[in-house]
Amino acid sequence: MAATTTLSIVCPAYQEEDVLPLFHAALAAALEPLAAEYALEILYVDDGSRDRTLEVIRGLAAADPRVRYVSLSRNFGHQAALTAGLDHASGDAVVSLDSDLQHPPALIPTLVARWRAGNDVVLTIRADDVRLSWFKRFSSRLFYKILARFTDLDVRPSASDFRLLSRTALDGLLRLPEAHRYLRGMVQWLGFRVAEVPFSPEARRAGTSKYTLRRMVRFALDGLLSFSPAPVRLAVGAGLAVTALSWAVTSAVALASLSFADSHLALVLVALTGGHTVAAGALLAIGVLGEYAVRIYEQVKGRPVYVLKESTAVVQNPALALPARTRTARAA
Structure with missing residues (x-):
């Protein structure tokens, strides 16, 4: 009997040509226990990469019928790329995680189990990573202390963008039209029932971090200015x-x-x-x-959050994007 429940996996990628094959292999292995119960959709988002990331994603799509992808016209940033993936995800539940292997794909079955237990939002809580610089750890703690002090949002200090959203929660999130998107705060603002799953971040297998100091500052400003006076x-x-x-x-x-x-x-x-x-x-x-x-x-x-260059996925929420040149999508 064909599975009637669809699980979507949204994976933003920027300049990740080296790590993507490793990530996809780990993701496929993590999804194997779920294959009998769920129809699986893997949705990659190329955030305007200038290397071979899009070419690698096209190769993954040609080899794996579960893979869809969207490519943005330029680098719009991590939160916009995540939004693009969520807009195109068709699943009854949607998991988002970075494609650099620091978010462990092996944790996905645990997130799904928490969702099946009745939670609309399943967050992952990152353990303290001693490999990060003291400045990054200190600035992160300071940011969340300020956010907790001046807002009513219950944003976990170590929450990440590795999370699961039910279709109900995702539809609510996609109704929020903010141009400057701080998804961690937006998800908490929705008010749905939340479960938490701890994890220890993995080391990068290949490539380098794209999270520069400038991007960190912009991300912090989006959080503070969007949810706090x-x-x-x-x-x-x-x-x-x-x-x-x-x-x-x-x-x-x-x-x-x-x-x-x-x-x-x-x-x-x-x-x-x-x-x-x-x-x-x-x-x-x-x-x-x-x-x-x-x-x-x-x-x-009223400008869109992102602009599509190419897509093999069908947009579920057209309000936040400009259309793309669409390639023929194969049936999963």
């Missing part, structure tokens, strides 16, 4: 602190300058310094407000 509150607090410090320094120097011969010049210099300090605090607050204004401007323009 923390930057505005911090800017206001910093402005008040700077103003108070400026007045304190000005008063102290003014009192000390009374004993100087040229006290008027000292007072002028203190006033200028205080004015510059207050202006710096004001510019900080204006900059934060400007960042919110820019994001509102980008949102109201």
Whole structure:
């Protein structure tokens, strides 16, 4: 009897030509126990790679009838690539994981079991990875502490984008039209029943990490600005602190300058310094407000989250994408 329940696996990839064959072999082995019960769909997303990633994915699709793929016109970023995959996933449940093998495919049957137990969202919680730099571990902890302090979202500090969503949860997620997408927060905002599965990240088998400091900062800003007024509150607090410090320094120097011969010049210099300090605090607050204004401007323009270049998958949610040149998709 043919399986009536479909399980989709969404795998974004950017410049991963070396690791993709290894990843696909590990994924196929992990899905083998589920093959008798589920119709399986493997959906790769090429995020505008400039190497042979798309060529390798085409080869996987030619060799494995379960494979579909979409290719974006340029590099739109990890969260946009994930969104593209989720838009095209047709499964009753959808698992997303990175294709660099740091998210272990062997954990997928466990996620499916938690879903079958009645959970609409199954998160994976990353164990502390001592191979990461102290800066990355420290900045990550600081970011989640700020997010927890200034928002009502219960975003786990070690949650990853390796997760399972039921079709109900996924349909709810795809109704959210944010241009700047922080999927971890968006999934938590939905409010569905959540289960958690811990995992230890694996070492990369090939290739290098594409998560640069710039991408980390952009990701953190998307999380803070999309779900928290923390930057505005911090800017206001910093402005008040700077103003108070400026007045304190000005008063102290003014009192000390009374004993100087040229006290008027000292007072002028203190006033200028205080004015510059207050202006710096004001510019900080204006900059934060400007960042919110820019994001509102980008949102109201209504541009798609991504643009497709090529696809063998049928889009399930056309609202967030521009169409692609479509190749004929083979039946699974």
